[in-house]
Amino acid sequence: MRYALPSALMISASGALASSPTLGGPMSHLLVTLFNNEIILSFESPSMSTVTMQDNAGDFTAGASVLNNNGYNGQFGWLANGFISLPPSSGIFVRTLASSPHLSVYEETTFASILGTDGSDDVWQWDGTMTHNWYSSDTHGEHLARYEVFVGDLAGNPLDGYTSATIDLRFEYGQDLSGRIGTLGSGLVPPVPSPGTITIMSAGLICTRRRR
Numbered sequence: 001m002r003y004a005l006p007s008a009l010m011i012s013a014s015g016a017l018a019s020s021p022t023l024g025g026p027m028s029h030l031l032v033t034l035f036n037n038e039i040i041l042s043f044e045s046p047s048m049s050t051v052t053m054q055d056n057a058g059d060f061t062a063g064a065s066v067l068n069n070n071g072y073n074g075q076f077g078w079l080a081n082g083f084i085s086l087p088p089s090s091g092i093f094v095r096t097l098a099s100s101p102h103l104s105v106y107e108e109t110t111f112a113s114i115l116g117t118d119g120s121d122d123v124w125q126w127d128g129t130m131t132h133n134w135y136s137s138d139t140h141g142e143h144l145a146r147y148e149v150f151v152g153d154l155a156g157n158p159l160d161g162y163t164s165a166t167i168d169l170r171f172e173y174g175q176d177l178s179g180r181i182g183t184l185g186s187g188l189v190p191p192v193p194s195p196g197t198i199t200i201m202s203a204g205l206i207c208t209r210r211r212r
Contacts, residue, residue: 020060020064021056021060021064021067021072021074021134022054022074023073023074023075023132024051024052024053024054024072024073024074024075025051025052025073025075026045026048026075027075027077027132028043028044028045028048028049028051028075028076028077029043029044029045029076029077029078029079029130030042030043030044030076030077030078030079030167030169031043031044031079031080031081032078032079032080032081032084032092032126032149033081033082033084034084034085034086034092034151037151037161037162037163038162038163038165039092039149039150039151039162039163039164039165040081040165041149041165041166041167042081043167044079048075049168049169049170050170050171050172051073051075051076051169051170051171051172052073052171052172052173053071053072053073053135053136053137053143053171053172053173053174054071054072054073055071055174056068056069056070056072062111063106063110063111063112064111066104066106066111066113066134066136067106067111067134067136069138070104070136070137070138071136071137071138071140071173071174072134072135072136072137073134073135073136073171074108074132074133074134074135075132076132076133076135076169077130077131077132078094078126078130078131078133079130080128080129084128086151087159089153089154090151090152090153090154090159091125091126091127091151091152091153091154092125092126092128092149092150092151092152093123093124093125093126093149093150093151093152093156094115094123094124094125094126094147094148094149095115095122095123095124095147095148095149095150096115096116096122096123096145096146096147097146097147097148097166098144098145098146099115099116099144099145099146100137100142100143100144100145102137102138102139102143103135103136103137103143103144103145103171104117104118104135104136104137105117105133105134105135105145106133106134106135106136107124107133107134108131108132108133108134111134114133115133115145115147121156123152123156125156126149135169135171137171137173139173140173140174140175141172141173141174141175142170142171142172142173143170143171143172143173144168144169144170144171145168145169145171146166146167146168146169147166147167147169148164148165148166149164149165149166149167150162150164151164
């Protein structure tokens, strides 16, 4: 037997749904493989290496309020590709190598700033479960984040004998108006982020894989 919800409950349920962030589209998994002490990164769906940020009405509550009135997306998700065996007192870490200046990153469940956002550490420990962090921007156009994934000790220092890998995540957020509008305190917005315009977070050569 089906029961009709009272109108007050229906309004409440609708409000709860409206204030909850959605990923923005199908999941785009970032597959993490550890084989012969080498990290290998790949897109489960290569055609989804670029995602589109969605607008919101600014009614997210609690921790999700950091996304209010910005474009945002949560489609990219870290996912273990097979069994990963690590030595004692170690973990898998993600480090920001480079990022567009107007791109912010927040942890999936806590919405805490991570990976260099708002002065946070540019190294973040992944717990090995499927994790969809939140990406947001207050500036229209194209954005990019370049990450290195490595095996490290619990302090986030890379372990000798393991090879890291890098991956680029790309975002599109509506029409780029940077040639006609300014950004508060920083002049004109760069029209298209590229290795020459993204913010470098870590010194050193950036390549597909780096051997330590």
